Amino acid sequence: xxxxLTGGRAPATLDLARVFHRAGHTVFAAxxxxxxLSQPSAAIKANFAVPAPRQEKDAFIGALKKIVAENxxxxxxxxxxxxxxxxxxxxxxPCKVFTEPIHKxxxxxxxxxxxxxxxxxxxxxxxxxxxxxxxxxxxxxxxIKPVYSRFAARTLILPSFQKASSTxxxxxxxxxxxxxxxxxxxYCTYSVCHHGHVTAHTTYPSHFTAGQGATxxxxxxxxxxxxxxxxxxxxxxxxxGQIAFDFIxxxxxxxxxxxxxxxxxxxxxxLASHPQFVDAFLNPxxxxxxxxxxxxxxxxxxxxxxxxxxxxxxxxxxxWLKTFLNSKDVIFNFKDPLPFLLQLRSIFSYLNLxxxxxxxxxxxxxxxxxWNGEM
Numbered sequence: 001x002x003x004x005l006t007g008g009r010a011p012a013t014l015d016l017a018r019v020f021h022r023a024g025h026t027v028f029a030a031x032x033x034x035x036x037l038s039q040p041s042a043a044i045k046a047n048f049a050v051p052a053p054r055q056e057k058d059a060f061i062g063a064l065k066k067i068v069a070e071n072x073x074x075x076x077x078x079x080x081x082x083x084x085x086x087x088x089x090x091x092x093x094p095c096k097v098f099t100e101p102i103h104k105x106x107x108x109x110x111x112x113x114x115x116x117x118x119x120x121x122x123x124x125x126x127x128x129x130x131x132x133x134x135x136x137x138x139x140x141x142x143x144i145k146p147v148y149s150r151f152a153a154r155t156l157i158l159p160s161f162q163k164a165s166s167t168x169x170x171x172x173x174x175x176x177x178x179x180x181x182x183x184x185x186x187y188c189t190y191s192v193c194h195h196g197h198v199t200a201h202t203t204y205p206s207h208f209t210a211g212q213g214a215t216x217x218x219x220x221x222x223x224x225x226x227x228x229x230x231x232x233x234x235x236x237x238x239x240x241g242q243i244a245f246d247f248i249x250x251x252x253x254x255x256x257x258x259x260x261x262x263x264x265x266x267x268x269x270x271l272a273s274h275p276q277f278v279d280a281f282l283n284p285x286x287x288x289x290x291x292x293x294x295x296x297x298x299x300x301x302x303x304x305x306x307x308x309x310x311x312x313x314x315x316x317x318x319x320w321l322k323t324f325l326n327s328k329d330v331i332f333n334f335k336d337p338l339p340f341l342l343q344l345r346s347i348f349s350y351l352n353l354x355x356x357x358x359x360x361x362x363x364x365x366x367x368x369x370x371w372n373g374e375m
Contacts, residue, residue, distance in 0.1 A: 001282075004028045004073045004095075006064070007080030008038035008047070009346055009365065011299060011330050012268035014339055016079065017043040023278040030067055032060070032082075032368050035345040037331070040338035046071070052368035053085035061089035068095050077281065079242070079264040081150065084109070084371035098281065099241040100262070102375075108243070108260040110373065111147050111177045119229060119257050121248075126176040132168060136161045141181035146174065148372040150261070151362045152213025157181070173372070179258075184250040187223065188215050189230055190267020194284030196238040198231055200277060202270045202291050206246075208298075208323065210306040211362045213246075216299045217307070217323055218330075220270045220291040225255050269297045269330040296327035301343060303327075 003020050007013045008031040017027045021043035029036075029044045032052040039047050048067050051059035064086065068076060077098045078086040087102040099105070107113050115123035124135050126144065135142060144164055145155040156164055158181060168176055186206040192199050203223045206215040226247055234243065244265040246258040270291040271277045279286055303324055311320030332340040347361075354364040 001025045001074045002028065002072055004030060004064075004068060004071070004076045005038075006030045006050075006076070006078045006082050006086060007264070007369070008044075009033045009036040010080050010264065011037065012264045012266055013079040014038040014041060014043075015268050015272045015330060016077065016264065017041055018333065018336060019272050019277055025278070028067065028071055028073065030064060033346065033349060035342075035349065037339055037343055037346050040342050042336045042338070053082045054368050054370060057085050057088065060085055061092065064089070065092060065094075068093050075281070077242075077264075080369055081263065081366050081371055082369040083241075083263045085369075088375075100239065104237075104239075105262045106373065107237075108262050109148065109371070111145060111149070111259055112175065114260050115177065115179075117233070117257065119255065120179075121182050121256050121258070122180040124178045126168070126170075126178050128170055129165060132164060132176075132178070133161070135178035136164075139178065139180045143179045143181050144168070144176055145179075146176055146372075148370075150213075150366060150370065151211055153211070153360065153363050155212055157212065182248045182250060182256050184248045187221075187226060187247040187249065188244065188265065188267065189226060189247070190242070190244045190265045190271075191230055191234065192242055192280040193234045193239045195240055196235040197284065198234050198288045199283065199286050200271055200274075200280035200289050201227060201230065202267045203227060204267065204270060208303060208307040208310065208320070210299075210302045211360065214302075214362065215266060216302040217327060218266055218270050218297045220294065222290075229255065229257060266299075266330075272330075296323065297330050298324070298327035299331070300324075300327075300329035301331075301347065 003025050005013050008029040020027050027044050028046050029038055030048045030050045032050050050063040053060040073095045075096050083099050087099050087105050090097045112125050126132050143157050189203045191201045202220045203226050204218045204220055208217045210216050242264045244261040249255045274289055274292055276289050311317050350361045350364040354361045
């Protein structure tokens with residue numbers, strides 16, 4: 001089978017390419033970032049440079065349609081935030097596309113629309129300074145985040161009213177949500193789904209992060225309450241594609257869902273070694289699989305750049321060192337070494353763009369693919 005992956009910049013996409021290649025499929029990649037992480041991988045037969053979806057949506061969709069037709073692609077799997085632009089052209093591709101239509105993705109990506117779900121912390125929509133003041137009156141402790149965001153970029157955790165008031169800007173394109181702050185252990189999930197049925201799932205706690213939100217160390221845990229919530233959500237919404245959620249569990253054991261990412265996330269790394277992981281994408285009727293191994297995986301470069309300084313600030317160096325020494329880097333592979341050896345190319349691309357645009361490196365990593373509700 002010919003598989004086209006978009007979003008080759010992500011480590012999760014690199015793992016998916018390796019998994020499909022190992023299973024005997026032919027893998028192609030399409031990316032707008034030149035010199036992306038997956039580009040030198042031996043698992044990929046051909047790489048295609050495509051227009052930036054955020055800045056050139058129609059050209060991006062047109063380029064993908066041409067790639068699909070000329071390479072007889074059977075299955076297109078979007079992995080990063082370009083999933084929203086792929087979804088806009090979903091019905092135009094002459095192959096199966098593993099995502100929902102854009103209107104359905106927006107219901108979970110938009111944090112205000114998603115807040116209508118059960119087991120959410122109390123949430124308010126913030127469109128003005130008056131509504132911001134009302135949120136501070138309503139919640140003793142709160143978190144404020146853009147309606148559209150990723151990696152907790154621009155999220156304010158326990159801000160003062162003065163800090164929030166001076167930081168937030170309001171217009172028709174920029175809205176915010178305020179949520180009651182819930183203290184507890186953070187968890188992330190990743191699932192593969194077909195028509196409301198989950199075929200692969202993992203839950204992993206969040207201990208070390210890049211910035212405020214992107215988890216960089218991964219270890220599967222069994223968490224029936226979280227899995228049952230995900231299973232019910234997917235079934236109720238008849239969801240197809242990859243989907244991930246962030247949760248928080250209080251010391252009393254109550255679980256709250258915080259937000260949703262309808263795309264691939266780092267949970268891929270925990271499932272990549274499972275012999276049936278490819279089948280989870282291809283066989284809608286199979287029973288749900290979970291990771292077989294109970295071991296730690298990590299993004300080693302992120303652990304050095306983000307995890308180590310954070311550990312030193314929080315006096316957790318020994319915990320960081322133990323985790324670093326006992327975790328397997330998800331990028332390094334003896335049989336496919338070039339992505340590891342050349343990964344600095346894409347990192348420097350993010351750093352240069354961050355400097356040029358005055359944004360963080362994490363924000364730069366999605367600058368050309370992120371979607372903030374534009375149709």
